[in-house]
Amino acid sequence: MGEITAISWCDATFNPWIGCTKVSPACDGCYAEALMDKRYGRVQWGAPGKGNGTRVRTSPGNWSKPKAWDRKAAASGKRPFVFCSSLADVFDNQVPVEWRRDLFDLIRATPNLTWLLLTKRPQLIVRLYEEAQRLKEDGTRWTSTLPRERSAWPRNAAIGTTIEDQERAELNEPHLLYATDRLKPAFNFLSCEPLLGPLMPWTPTILARTMDLIGHADVPSIDWVITGGETDQGMHKARPSHPSWFRAIRDRCAAAGVPFHHKQNGEWIAKGWEHHGSKLHLTLAGKVINKADCDKNRDFPGMGLIEIEKVGKHRAGRLLDGVEHNARPKVVT
Known part of the structure; x- marks a missing residue:
């Protein structure tokens, strides 16, 4: 796909901008911060007590890559998964609204790609998406009803959120399900990486909080679950994950018929x-x-x-009880 990635659950990565602010324990060992701030100095990473950091939009050449991937996908008949953004957060409220509008225009212009929009800020998905769609090219905003081609969520975009422990599951998952109910994405997904504690994605608390948000009892399902252990990043040393945490999620996914993908065990086994x-x-x-x-x-x-x-992560590998789990959701085109 041009952008070679070692991430097992996608085929390419695309970063419309670089930079973010840490918002949860999963951010403590941020790969993007270690690479783009500590190693290359391209941006300053934000963190509680240290400000919001900086954001840098990537080059026009980088923005042109997905269109080339789209042409290749159309010719091959294969629909690649594109992870956006591995070095930022699509729903970061410190990013100019124009950048997010441009991103969704690009997503619509590449219908042969399946975009994976993973965020640690699921409570902002609906508001920031709608805000971006109201912004016109001339800088003014639609104040009346939006044209359908701008109001409708792109059919080729999925939304996901990170849940690293039960506390974050009960905080983030209801907002993801609310956004799913409101926007009707291609599918939704959970990234339980780095998995820092035992968690169960389906609980009465999550169900009740979701029903409060969406206002009815017809709660959307979770369509895909990814798990993974933490790896060392610079001065941050990886925290271990208990294999039984992975097993519990794997078994619950199997019982519910939800595709399960185990990315890695981390540094520890x-x-x-x-x-x-x-x-x-x-x-x-x-x-x-x-x-x-x-x-x-x-x-x-x-x-x-x-x-x-x-x-080390290479020796620890990806096997869970001797099995490599590579499931992905089926995409309806």
Whole structure:
């Protein structure tokens, strides 16, 4: 696709702009910050107590790439998944509204691509989308009813949100489902990466909060779930994920008929897969325990204790119980 990516759940990445502000624990080890701020110095990353940072729009040449991918996709009959944005957030409210309008114009102009719009700000999806669609090329705004070609969500765009633990699931998932109900995207998805604690994407609390937002009981389903462990990024060292967290999501997806994609285990694995590296113990709740504490308290009843080793993301790999999970949702064209 021209933009080679190692991300297993997409075929290409596109970044209309670069830069973001950290908003949740999943942002602590941000790949984009490590690359674009700490390594290359192209932008300043925002963070609580440090301001909103800076945003830089990418070049016209970069913006032209998706149209070339679209032509290739039309000729091949294959519909690639394009992740937007790996170095930013589409629904970042610090970005000029003109940039977001231009992005949605590009999405509409590339109907043979399936766009994956992943955000940590799902509560802003509807408002910022509608704001962008009301902006005309001359800088004025539509004050009356929008033309349908601008008001309707692009049929080739999916929306997703990151949920790294149960707290974020109960905060973010209802807003994603509200946006799904309001905008009718191609599909929706959850990115449980980095997975930092046990979580269940389907709970009575999430259902109740969603019904409060959408105003009726016909709650949309989740169409796709991605999981993954954390990796080292610069000075930030990866936090381990318990394999039982991945298993619980995998099994629930299987029971519900939802496509499940396991991207990676992260830097850590359970002892027995490899026999070298730094060793710790991890409880099912996510508490890391060192060897000395384990020697003093050998049982830890009911804590789901496992011994883990830091072996690096390449050795840790993508297998979950010996299986590679690569499922994607079917796209209706």
